[in-house]
Amino acid sequence: MNFIEEVKWRGMLHNIMPGTEEILKEKNVAAYVGIDPTADSLHIGHLVGVMLLKHFQIAGHQPIALVGGATGMIGDPSGKSAERNLLTIETIRHNQEKIKTQLAKFLDFSEDKENKALMVNNYDWMSKFSFLDFIRDVGKHISVNYMIAKDSVKKRMNSSDDKDAEGLSFTEFSYQLVQGYDFLHLYKEHNCKLQMGGSDQWGNITTGTELIRRMLQGKAYALTSPLITKADGGKFGKTEKGNIWLDPEKTSPYEFYQFWINTSDADAEKYLKIFTVLNKEEIENLVNEHNEAPHTRILQKTLAEKLTTMVHGKDAYDTSVSASQILFGKGTKENLQSLDEKTFNDIFSGVPHFNINKNSLEEGINIFDLLAEQTQVFKSKGEIRRLIKDKGLSLNMEKFTNPDEPVKSEHLINDKYLVIRQGKKKYSIIITE
């Protein structure tokens, strides 16, 4: 199956420039996706672009990940209503390194591979460009009329249409030109004929193809993916805690696994197509299986398995599964007590920890002081009071219903831990020392 057909059935194709499919009939074509190094980790929102590259490489072509060191210093106005904060070069370099390690989990960078993945940083060529040279050699070829016709710019210019819009600085206005030049540079240096990205990048990409046409009389192509949505209209990839990161320090493997497990039925098939490399038949079988027995949540489990294994490895996946079984299965106090320390720590490694002095429990401590003062499990005592009233608080897997009941040393699991649960899903543990 060729690349275009592949992304098409996966629902990853939004817009494509005529001729793209033909050019991809050639062997080993290069294409790139830009990644902003705004943090030192990718988050799952980046994964669509990464998967585009992965499928591209699987199809026998060469994927290039462009880290936007230069563009990251500017800030893409697309889809944003306010000016962006700027990054320093040190930060960008640091971020680039971390991101490359993560990309290596998806793309094959090995030297001996004919279509090995590449990673480049546009800071490396843009930083050598003087302002004068840039506006003379590049700016000359694109008219302002062309640039302001782009949606991303237009939206920010008509601030009256959108009361949140802030206008845009010259810096942001220049963004598309700088990105366009990236494409031109890769076209020249790596014979890169295609740029891919989210549908919000269409305008920026076409500035690049236009620049290539005018400056080099070359022909370059564009392909975009739809922005990922959730069936309930919420933002994909966010939880109340923010982004889901690939970095285990930022999002623990357990939380990562839980994110995918919690995918709604309405989204699961779509996500399987986008985020895994399972083929059409495999996914169809899973969907059938799911329809037979929805409660087994085979789609969510497969999603979580594939993604967690890919990003964090088999061991982390296994731990996440067993942790989830204890935490969401018919976990009881006895289960908790039967765990050895090592297993206990593994299971709760992804759960917020709070420390407390062991002596505080000798006399018994009331639940409010314990959870809102000695520790910050909850923000206020009122919140705890409400939770208890609503039957939403558990201590060591047992409902905590009496606000006057003191917490004592006897409650400790393994003479050391308290497991606090809010509602069904949110756990915290308190460690005495």
Added chain:
RNA sequence: GGGGGGAUUCCGGAGCGGUCAAACGGGGCAGACUGUAAAUCUGUUGGCAUAGCCUUCGGAGGUUCGAAUCCUCCUCCCCCCA
């Protein structure tokens, strides 16, 4: 430069001298139902204390027994005219 409108609790948005911790909707949280899904229903959603108290309605002052509500000044936003 002239004229007008506005800033309210997470968001939107009522309130226009006491009965306002502040309607209503959204969101959040919890419960029921389930499948750690969706939908639905119920409760809850400033803080502290078990009917009370304390801090909130852009900022600073003032009037009043009493203000989110009235007055003055300030800051910021929007609209119309030049």
